[in-house]
Amino acid sequence: MVPSSTYVTLVPSGLRVYxxxxxxxxxxxxxxxxxxxxxxxxxxxxxxxxxxxDRVVAHCLDLDLVAVAxxxxxxxxxxxxxxxAHIAWAYAAGNNAALSCHAPREYWISxxxxxxxxxxxxxxxxxxxxxxPVEKTVIVAVExxxxxxxxxxxxxx
Amino acid sequence: MLLSELxxxxxxxxxxxxxxxxxxxxxxxxxxxxxxxxxxxxDGYTLASPTExxxxxxxxxxxxxxxxxxxxxxxxxxxxxEG
Numbered sequence: 670m671v672p673s674s675t676y677v678t679l680v681p682s683g684l685r686v687y688x689x690x691x692x693x694x695x696x697x698x699x700x701x702x703x704x705x706x707x708x709x710x711x712x713x714x715x716x717x718x719x720x721x722x723d724r725v726v727a728h729c730l731d732l733d734l735v736a737v738a739x740x741x742x743x744x745x746x747x748x749x750x751x752x753x754a755h756i757a758w759a760y761a762a763g764n765n766a767a768l769s770c771h772a773p774r775e776y777w778i779s780x781x782x783x784x785x786x787x788x789x790x791x792x793x794x795x796x797x798x799x800x801x802p803v804e805k806t807v808i809v810a811v812e813x814x815x816x817x818x819x820x821x822x823x824x825x826x
Numbered sequence: 827m828l829l830s831e832l833x834x835x836x837x838x839x840x841x842x843x844x845x846x847x848x849x850x851x852x853x854x855x856x857x858x859x860x861x862x863x864x865x866x867x868x869d870g871y872t873l874a875s876p877t878e879x880x881x882x883x884x885x886x887x888x889x890x891x892x893x894x895x896x897x898x899x900x901x902x903x904x905x906x907x908e909g
Contacts, residue, residue, distance in 0.1 A: 719885075726885045735889040736874050747850060751874040754844065754852045758872070767870065770893065 711756070711768065711801055714791060716748065717780045718807040730772040730780060732756075741807070753793050760795040783808040827887055829853070830879050836894055841870075843878065851875050855890065 711731060718741055719726040727736045727744035729752050736747035759767035771777075783806035791801050833839060833855070842854035856870040871893045873886065882890075 724883060726883070728885075728889075733889060733892065734872060735885050737883040737885055746848070747874040750846055750848075750850055750852055751872045754854075754874075755872040758842075758854070773892070 714752065714801050714803045715777075715780055716745065716803055716805045717776060717783060718744065718786075718805065719779075720807060720809045728772060728776060730776050732768070733770050733772040745805075749791060752791065756793050756799075757795055779808060780806050827882050828879055829873070829875070829882055832882060832887060832890060836891070838894065846874075849876075851878055851880075853878070857894065 713731075715730045717728045717730055719728070720741070724737050724739060725741045725744040727738075727741075727748040728734070729748055732752060732755055734748065734751045734755060736744050736751055738744035738747055756768065758764075786805045786807050788805060789803050791803050793799050793801065829840075837858070838855050839858055840853050841856045842852075844852040846852060851874070853873045853875065854870060855873060871890050873890070
């Protein structure tokens with residue numbers, strides 16, 4: 670069954686499902702549907718790392734999962750764990766919908782503008798096992814200090 | 827914000843916990859009304875954290891809320907009938 674937030678085209682290689690935000694400047698994030706099981710088959714994963722002053726936010730845009738840690742390696746490792754578990758649970762239960770939740774469009778645009786870093790392969794323990802290529806980019810968030818002050822109640826009166 | 831506080835606010839619960847070999851926790855968060863396992867995206871979220879009840883970062887809070895409270899305008903377009 671095809672998720673309602675997608676549209677479908679038939680191509681010689683099988684059934685293809687695209688997210689609705691196809692008009693995004695980023696052309697990736699496509700899923701294929703397996704002919705026999707009807708499960709969405711992810712072709713690739715896309716990780717966006719945002720470096721902040723005190724932490725790194727790792728975001729898997731294909732599943733809209735987020736992990737945060739002190740450095741990029743720890744954040745990526747944590748995100749890998751969540752992504753693997755999420756996909757494995759979905760495949761084990763044959764739950765198509767759990768794999769069709771994409772990050773909002775603005776994050777895909779950020780990914781397109783970010784600096785690409787070395788890609789990798791992610792092994793996922795599904796049946797049969799799958800290995801997904803992971804495209805990774807990193808951006809540095811600009812954070813400005815905000816000076817805050819509060820007027821005591823007595824002075825305000 | 828603690829995870830437990832967010833769960834209370836959004837009326838969610840952790841329906842599965844797994845401890846990884848690196849001593850991280852994988853928590854499957856879901857609405858109490860979910861009907862299939864694992865829950866569909868609008869009903870479930872997988873969080874990796876160092877503890878069972880972590881202090882969440884704003885980005886994690888935002889992602890969890892996004893899953894359970896999708897923006898009402900998504901999937902719709904606005905027509906300017908005036909002209």
